[in-house]
Amino acid sequence: xxxxxWSLLLxxxxxxxxxxxxxxxxxxxxxxxxxxxxxxxxxMRQYVQELQHKINKxxxxxxxxxxxxxxxxxxxxxxxxxxxxxFPLMLRMHVDAKKWLELGxxxxxxxxxxxxxxxxxxxxxxxxxxxxxxGLLHLQDVYSLEERDVAKGKLNGIQFDSRLSAADCLAVxxxxxxxxDSKLACKWLNVSLEQYEEHMDPVYKxxxxxxxxxxxxxxxxxxxxxxxxxxxxxxKKLLEWASKEDDTWLVNHLLDNLRYIAVNVDNCRGxxxxxxxxxxxxxxxxxxxxxxxxxxxxxxxxxxxxFVGLYHxxxxxxxxxxxxxxxxxxxxxxxxHLNFVEAAVENNASGxxxxxxxxxxxxTGLELGESEPLMVYNFGTLxxxxxxxDCQTPENFVEPFPKEYRSATVLLYLTExxxxxxxxxxxxxxxxxxxxxxxxxxHNIDSSGNCDSRSLQATCPVILGTQWVATKWISxxxxxxxxxxxK
Ligand SMILES: *[C@@H]1O[C@H](CO)[C@@H](O)[C@H](O)[C@H]1NC(C)=O
Ligand SMILES: *[C@@H]1O[C@H](CO)[C@@H](O)[C@H](O)[C@H]1NC(C)=O
Ligand SMILES: *[C@@H]1O[C@H](CO)[C@@H](O)[C@H](O)[C@H]1NC(C)=O
Ligand SMILES: *[C@@H]1O[C@H](CO)[C@@H](O)[C@H](O)[C@H]1NC(C)=O
Ligand SMILES: *[C@@H]1O[C@H](CO)[C@@H](O)[C@H](O)[C@H]1NC(C)=O
Numbered sequence: 217x218x219x220x221x222w223s224l225l226l227x228x229x230x231x232x233x234x235x236x237x238x239x240x241x242x243x244x245x246x247x248x249x250x251x252x253x254x255x256x257x258x259x260m261r262q263y264v265q266e267l268q269h270k271i272n273k274x275x276x277x278x279x280x281x282x283x284x285x286x287x288x289x290x291x292x293x294x295x296x297x298x299x300x301x302x303f304p305l306m307l308r309m310h311v312d313a314k315k316w317l318e319l320g321x322x323x324x325x326x327x328x329x330x331x332x333x334x335x336x337x338x339x340x341x342x343x344x345x346x347x348x349x350x351g352l353l354h355l356q357d358v359y360s361l362e363e364r365d366v367a368k369g370k371l372n373g374i375q376f377d378s379r380l381s382a383a384d385c386l387a388v389x390x391x392x393x394x395x396x397d398s399k400l401a402c403k404w405l406n407v408s409l410e411q412y413e414e415h416m417d418p419v420y421k422x423x424x425x426x427x428x429x430x431x432x433x434x435x436x437x438x439x440x441x442x443x444x445x446x447x448x449x450x451x452k453k454l455l456e457w458a459s460k461e462d463d464t465w466l467v468n469h470l471l472d473n474l475r476y477i478a479v480n481v482d483n484c485r486g487x488x489x490x491x492x493x494x495x496x497x498x499x500x501x502x503x504x505x506x507x508x509x510x511x512x513x514x515x516x517x518x519x520x521x522x523f524v525g526l527y528h529x530x531x532x533x534x535x536x537x538x539x540x541x542x543x544x545x546x547x548x549x550x551x552x553h554l555n556f557v558e559a560a561v562e563n564n565a566s567g568x569x570x571x572x573x574x575x576x577x578x579x580t581g582l583e584l585g586e587s588e589p590l591m592v593y594n595f596g597t598l599x600x601x602x603x604x605x606d607c608q609t610p611e612n613f614v615e616p617f618p619k620e621y622r623s624a625t626v627l628l629y630l631t632e633x634x635x636x637x638x639x640x641x642x643x644x645x646x647x648x649x650x651x652x653x654x655x656x657x658x659h660n661i662d663s664s665g666n667c668d669s670r671s672l673q674a675t676c677p678v679i680l681g682t683q684w685v686a687t688k689w690i691s692x693x694x695x696x697x698x699x700x701x702x703k
Contacts, residue, residue, distance in 0.1 A: 249340070256335065262328035270319070277316055281308070349391045363400075363407045382412040383425035390433060398441045405434045421461075428457035432470075442598075442677075444481055451477070476642040476672060480603055483640035483647025484676030490518050490646050513579060519644050522668045524658040527579055531572070531653045536630040538568040539686055543592040555599040561590045561686070576626050576688055580657055586694035588619055592630075595637065595683040601675040603642050606689055607660035607667035621692040625673070627656040628688070633681030640674040647676065661692060 296302045356363070359372050367385055369376040380388075385408035392401035408430050413420075420426040435450035451474050458467050482488050514528040542565050547557035563573055569590065577584055595601075608620035627639070632652040639656055640647035650656060662668040675685070 252335075252337070256332065259328040259331045259335075263332065266327065274316075274320065284308075345387075346391065349388060352388065353392070363403045364410070367407050367411055380411070381416070382408045382430070383416075383420060383423060385411055386425050386430050386433065389430075389437075393433070393437050393440075398437045401437050402434065402441075405430055405437065409434075426457070428454050428461070431457060439477070448478075476603055479645055480640050480642040480647075480674050480676075483642065483645075484636070484638050484674075486638065486647065486649070488646045490648050518646065518648070519641070519658075522659045522662065522671045524641065524644065524656070524671075526648075526650075527655040527657065528651070529653050530575060530579065530655045531628055531630070533653075535568045535572055536653065536684070538566055539572075539590075539592055539628075539630055540684055542566065542569070547592075547594055555597070556593050556595045556601070558591050558593045560588075561592055563589060572628070573688075576655075576690075579655065580624055580626065580690065582624055582690045583694045584688070584690060586616060586691040588689050588691070591687045591689075593683075593685045593687065595633075595675065595678045595685070597679070598677045599683065600677040601673075603640075603672055603674045605660065605667060605669065605672055607671070607692075609665075609667045610692075613665065615696075616693040617691065619689075619691060621661075621667075622689040623661045623692040623695060624657060624659045624690040625671075626688040626690065628686040629654050629656070630684035630686060631682065633678050633683045635681065636677050636679030637681070637683045638676040640676055641672065642674060643670045643672040665692075 296305065352366070355361070355371070356366050361371065363385070365371070367380040369379045385404050389401045389404035389408060392398075392404060409427070412427055412430070417426065420429075431450050431454035435447045435454055438447035438450055455467065455470060455474070458470055461467075479488065513530060516526040516528065518524040518526060539561065542561055543559035546559040548559060561569055563584075564570060572590075573584055593601075606625045607622045608618070610617045610621045627650075629650040629652055632650070637649070638647040639650050641658075658671055658673065660667055660671045675683075
């Protein structure tokens with residue numbers, strides 16, 4: 217029902233279909249929306265009426281059956297010995313019950329509901345909504361209006377009849393947030409809370425615009441602004457309101473996610489570093505390929521279950537330079553909040569890339585044949601990759617799996633940043649500062665083949681410096697070809 221709390225932070229821009237009709241800028245077209253709304257309201261009223269008829273019928277039956285069962289005064293066996301009792305009982309259970317159960321199951325498929333379901337609203341697009349929002353914000357900007365005044369219909373000293381609802385203000389706040397204007401977004405969210413209409417609670421819950429949704433948005437927006445204290449208190453409010461729902465699943469879900477956010481913040485601040493290097497955790501990896509016996513890897517094992525390991529000094533300076541050279545001209549921006557750019561590098565892009573691939577196979581003991589190309593990322597100041605799972609469990613375990621079923625992830629650190637840029641494992645509770653030339657490897661799949669939620673990972677915001685990282689997601693497909701002498 218509720219998407220994981222971090223997924224919203226990672227939302228890309230929605231695809232928008234161009235249409236001939238432009239609802240937001242032409243008043244004639246907007247007027248046609250009024251007519252559509254009228255029609256929908258008509259169908260809804262009909263549907264509600266028919267539903268009410270059904271409820272009335274069901275209630276009658278239920279009352280009548282209840283009265284009969286209340287007549288059972290004597291012991292059940294002597295009571296049913298009377299044919300005047302047993303015959304109608306048999307009839308009710310054998311014939312009537314079936315019919316009533318059918319009535320219960322039967323949806324009011326035809327008629328108004330069908331009309332509602334079939335009403336095509338795809339002509340009204342995200343773009344139209346964005347245009348309409350822009351229009352509203354333009355008005356606010358031109359006349360330097362307070363959000364509160366706009367919401368209350370007070371424009372330039374004139375009081376209008378119309379007002380914006382809490383849900384409307386939330387939508388404006390979300391739009392601003394998607395434009396990176398977190399500060400103004402918070403103000404609109406604040407107004408949304410002020411305007412909140414108690415009596416709309418049941419409807420708002422269905423529309424996911426209830427009070428705790430507003431606090432959730434507020435917490436995330438403050439987090440993006442690096443206002444950790446502010447986001448923490450917003451998340452507290454979120455929990456408070458969510459607890460009032462009496463929905464333990466929801467509350468636990470939120471608690472889990474908030475816990476991750478809090479741990480992640482600590483990881484990123486260097487409060488949960490991996491314990492000092494011990495002989496037990498540091499070893500030279502020599503088993504496996506002949507290559508490893510000649511040039512063993514220096515492996516620092518950070519977690520056993522799921523496996524997380526850091527391989528030191530595995531990427532040469534020429535290889536690091538080559539990867540950066542190969543991508544520098546082709547980096548593409550990803551969203552506005554994230555402040556990082558990325559580019560894919562084909563497996564045969566250069567001799568360096570090919571030998572890196574062989575090394576990754578040696579390090580992990582996994583086949584790369586079915587995997588996605590290497591991705592090179594450049595994180596600028598405040599660039600980060602928020603808490604995420606690299607893996608999605610497929611519905612059917614049939615090869616080839618969807619590409620999202622990634623058995624392991626390898627992060628190659630091409631540069632080192634001065635401040636920030638920690639690698640964080642929120643569910644495992646540790647973070648560390650990666651060093652240039654090292655490779656971080658972790659497994660995303662548990663022993664049963666499902667994605668392992670403990671492998672949640674994040675790249676903390678870069679505070680000072682630029683971070684270059686290359687990622688190899690290793691597909692779950694093709695691993696049956698794994699050479700038996702390897703791990
Ligand atoms: C988005 O926010 C980042 C960091 O706060 C900032 O550097 C960037 O310029 C902003 N982008 C836009 C489009 O406003
Ligand atoms: C939101 O409102 C509270 C009090 O109503 C205030 O303390 C806070 O500064 C406001 N935040 C913003 C971003 O306007
Ligand atoms: C955040 O809270 C901590 C302790 O709760 C406090 O020491 C710190 O000054 C606060 N930071 C800001 C920016 O308010
Ligand atoms: C990367 O590019 C720089 C400048 O174009 C060049 O001097 C260097 O040799 C290149 N490095 C590799 C490994 O190709
Ligand atoms: C890499 O392989 C593809 C297809 O096999 C080929 O089209 C491309 O030219 C190759 N690129 C290089 C740099 O060798």
